[in-house]
Amino acid sequence: MTVKGAEFWYPRQGNGTGGFPLFTFEPGPDHASYIIEGQHRLTGTVRPSGAKNAVLPIMAAILLTKEPCTIVNVPALRDVSMMMGILTALGARIETGTTAGQPSLTIQVKDIASTAGPPDLMGEIRSSIFIMGPLLAREGECMVSYPGGCAIGPRPIDLHLKGLRLLGASISEEYGRITARTTGLRGADIHLDFPSVGATENLMMAAVLAEGCTVIHNAAKEPEIVDLQDFLNLIGANIRGAGTDTIRIVGRSSLGGGAHAVIPDRIEAGTLAIAACATGGDVRLAGTIPDHLLALTAKLGEMGAEITEEDDGTLRVRANRRLRATDIKTLPYPGFATDLQPQIMALMSLADGTSILTETVFEKRFNHVEELRRMGADIRVDGRTAVIKGPARLTGTTVQASDLRAGAGLVIAALAAEGTSVVRGVEHIERGYEGLEVKLGSLGAVIKKKDPYPKVRASTG
Numbered sequence: 001m002t003v004k005g006a007e008f009w010y011p012r013q014g015n016g017t018g019g020f021p022l023f024t025f026e027p028g029p030d031h032a033s034y035i036i037e038g039q040h041r042l043t044g045t046v047r048p049s050g051a052k053n054a055v056l057p058i059m060a061a062i063l064l065t066k067e068p069c070t071i072v073n074v075p076a077l078r079d080v081s082m083m084m085g086i087l088t089a090l091g092a093r094i095e096t097g098t099t100a101g102q103p104s105l106t107i108q109v110k111d112i113a114s115t116a117g118p119p120d121l122m123g124e125i126r127s128s129i130f131i132m133g134p135l136l137a138r139e140g141e142c143m144v145s146y147p148g149g150c151a152i153g154p155r156p157i158d159l160h161l162k163g164l165r166l167l168g169a170s171i172s173e174e175y176g177r178i179t180a181r182t183t184g185l186r187g188a189d190i191h192l193d194f195p196s197v198g199a200t201e202n203l204m205m206a207a208v209l210a211e212g213c214t215v216i217h218n219a220a221k222e223p224e225i226v227d228l229q230d231f232l233n234l235i236g237a238n239i240r241g242a243g244t245d246t247i248r249i250v251g252r253s254s255l256g257g258g259a260h261a262v263i264p265d266r267i268e269a270g271t272l273a274i275a276a277c278a279t280g281g282d283v284r285l286a287g288t289i290p291d292h293l294l295a296l297t298a299k300l301g302e303m304g305a306e307i308t309e310e311d312d313g314t315l316r317v318r319a320n321r322r323l324r325a326t327d328i329k330t331l332p333y334p335g336f337a338t339d340l341q342p343q344i345m346a347l348m349s350l351a352d353g354t355s356i357l358t359e360t361v362f363e364k365r366f367n368h369v370e371e372l373r374r375m376g377a378d379i380r381v382d383g384r385t386a387v388i389k390g391p392a393r394l395t396g397t398t399v400q401a402s403d404l405r406a407g408a409g410l411v412i413a414a415l416a417a418e419g420t421s422v423v424r425g426v427e428h429i430e431r432g433y434e435g436l437e438v439k440l441g442s443l444g445a446v447i448k449k450k451d452p453y454p455k456v457r458a459s460t461g
């Protein structure tokens with residue numbers, strides 16, 4: 001698959017920020033690897049990038065307005081590049097730049113050029129589904145293919161479709177393509193069977209231009225949903241309640257433009273915090289929102305790490321001794337994030353005692369277990385529960401990242417392991433981590449990215 005639009009190329013800076021890697025991507029075993037020499041203690045200060053899960057729905061939300069919008073603190077991620085490709089195919093003009101020293105995107109969709117999502121790109125990222133709500137609201141029509149994303153179990157979109165139907169869309173599915181049409185969306189009372197993050201966001205975006213009032217009950221409460229509300233309200237929407245389980249939206253006839261800085265990535269911050277603990281390190285995470293990390297920091301504290309919040313909001317994470325085992329269940333926010341489950345599993349395998357880790361959000365999110373075992377971890381899986389016996393003596397070997405967060409878990413194990421590890425599948429990791437090797441390297445990790453062959457820059461054709 002070729003991502004079109006090399007004119008969007010934005011070179012990566014020395015500190016790991018910037019850079020929208022648009023390149024030819026053929027998934028396969030020959031992709032880039034991280035070569036990691038383990039057992040180097042992480043120390044120093046690092047600043048996580050803007051949140052992937054905040055920027056993607058906000059990019060899609062810009063389809064709702066004719067006016068230009070600027071998003072600031074945009075992370076340079078593969079998924080962001082993919083979304084840029086999708087929006088461009090729909091008629092967006094996108095400019096990359098910097099605003100107040102931070103990478104930014106200015107997007108304007110004066111006219112919708114097409115209401116059909118490009119199938120090749122739609123299949124690459126789960127977030128492609130976010131174009132549905134805005135296109136239906138603005139144009140009364142959209143055609144999408146089933147979204148792609150990480151291989152972490154079935155990821156149906158029934159809740160998105162059910163909600164859109166309640167708002168007045170008629171939806172048909174044929175040959176893997178979904179067509180939705182409406183003569184005008186109307187506000188409705190929607191009760192989500194599960195607090196799905198994506199469905200909550202898609203329905204919020206559809207409802208902002210619907211006639212009348214929409215109430216989403218049992219909504220997801222993730223901070224990224226609050227960020228989407230803040231952005232939409234900034235450009236003229238009327239939404240209240242994001243961050244609670246009831247969101248109320250009063251429809252408007254049109255929206256304007258504006259500039260919005262996305263929140264810091266709590267999952268990246270959490271990953272770096274766990275990496276610090278796994279190496280017995282002392283790391284300051286600058287520019288984070290510590291409240292977004294409470295479920296993790298409470299658990300790290302229970303395990304024996306020392307977490308302190310400094311005056312300027314910097315979070316200091318120290319692990320001076322071997323950590324203790326603990327039990328964790330992943331849950332929708334404010335529970336423990338499923339996106340930190342592989343990383344904490346790597347840490348649990350190093351801790352003293354038996355930990356129990358239960359995955360309740362996704363059905364098949366234990367792809368990393370086999371690879372961690374190959375490094376020496378003692379993990380037994382029974383259904384959705386993993387029993388991790390520690391402390392294991394992890395040793396370096398070649399492992400394969402099967403998805404984004406599984407890759408992050410393997411990197412953490414490799415940072416703590418004796419000897420050298422090769423983590424393959426870096427293309428998955430780059431979907432959600434900006435310059436991970438640069439950031440870890442700045443903290444003292446010995447990590448190199450090895451490309452098997454030079455990247456081919458995309459053509460603009």
Ligand code: UD1
Pocket residue numbers: 052053054056126127154155156157158159160161194195196197198199220224332338339361362363
């Ligand atoms: C978002 C995040 C992802 C995170 C996940 C859970 C983005 C871009 N991605 O994904 O990083 O892991 O939240 O915190 O924000 N479900 C249904 N039907 C639906 C929708 C979801 O059954 O229509 C199920 C899913 O299969 C899954 C669970 O609900 O088991 C959670 O999914 P959801 O909250 O929708 O996750 P995403 O929005 O896909």
